[in-house]
Amino acid sequence: MTLLDTRNDRPGTALPAVRLTGVSKRFGSGPTVLDDIDLDVQQGEFVCLLGASGCGKSTLLNLVAGLDAPTVGSVEVPGGRAALMFQEAALLPWLTAAQNVELALRLRGVGKRARRERAGELLELVRLRDAGAKRVHELSGGMRQRVAMARALAQDAGVLLMDEPFAALDAITRDVLHEELVRIRASQSLTVLFVTHNVREAVRLGDRVVLLSSRPGRVAKQYAVDIAQPRRIESPEVAALSVAITDDLRAEIRRHGGQS
């Protein structure tokens, strides 16, 4: 485990997939949510953002997704738009699984036949080809998140933003989806920015874990995860790094207790 500089600049590499420069965000005259964040996500990198409540994780994702603008600083996504996945699958219940995926294509202006074909491929990728005609309520929570993943991939955005996408799933399903995400990410060479408050999940998935402090959200520390994939969440390597990160996370949280 190596501690990294805040700026992950590797000389000679191409443009990062996401670059945040001096980003601060406050809503109206409220408190500062994000404070002077510098963060690069390299092409094909899997970065996990980790932090306690109030660290502005979701706000940060909204900024990268273009749903909101920073108060100060700049957010660049050189590859264009970013796709966003939520904690809830947020599939539209009046559409079938396949139609949900097709809607993303349709809104990008993809033709009807190409749409059908691509949606089929994406459902195949998340291993739900046979469930295409199913309605949302006929799918389990894990299946819904996989359809949501197929829909996010249909946006062909280059960067996939994930806002605690597995937090509402049971542990068994979550574990399987971790494996699935690692597989898909490798096969599609995706860049992923993944928000979570589960330390082990961050270490299980990420190439790099970024620890944010809370109120305001700042980059507190970063960790390179030098553990070869496939990893298992139960493995001693994952556990060891998780313990170290958890200690730092707790130290961050204690600062807010007002006891010191």
Next chain:
Amino acid sequence: MTAPAQTDDLASLEAGLDALETHDVDRTPWWRRALASAWPPAAAVALLLLVWELVYRAGVKPTYALPSPADVGLVVLDQLRDGTLVSAIGTSVERGGLGFLIALAIGTPLGLLVGRVRTVRRGIGPILSGLQSLPSVAWVPAAIIFFGLGETAIYAVVLLGAVPSIANGMVSGIDQVPPLFLRVGRVLGARGLASARHVLLPAVLPAYLGGLRQGWAFSWRSLMAAELIVSSPELGLGLGQLLDQGRLLSDMSLVFAGILGILVVGIAVELCLFAPLERRVLRRRGLLVGT
């Protein structure tokens, strides 16, 4: 551990998990469902007729005030045979249907406007909900003075009854759209019209249908109120006018026949149009538990 073997492992694991977590929906045949839902109301009607017959036999009221179920049945048969009841039902359904369609054409865009434009909502919203609680029969005198004794007065009363319900259904539908859906639409790149077409309108549909259903009920009720009062020889004979005729002739059986006609139409439209439509929409979205 080789890579292909590992993905196969994951595939079978996932297939197993999917199978464990999904359930096939149990589908009972429609006729059994129809039968199961038909007998309780049938029994209730039979009970009602029985009580009516007993009260009649007890002689609580003279026969002209309370005829027996059989007497009313005979009058209904008579009216059916000479075509009066059928034509009265036809006239009323035509008026009610047309009024409802006009109310639909006005109430839908009005609801969208009130639901989506803040200033319009502040201005018209309270008036619209206020109108909904005003019995539309209260409009009849005004309509007669303004439009004279004619069909226009009848339609005016129907519209004043139905438009607020339909518009309010749309407004509450818009209010109930989960923000998450709108957010997803934005993430997927839906803006303006595309967002309305692919996200907002489909999301509003169940509440809108509820509004239509209520709008129909209000159309029908307002129409009866209007027909009862607005009657002139030039106007076609609707169910309300039939009722009024029964009152003038002190013919209780005719009055009952009219009430029966009004009930039958109301129930038929509910059962044949709105209930199946609503059930279909809700079932597709998994919002209908059980049958």
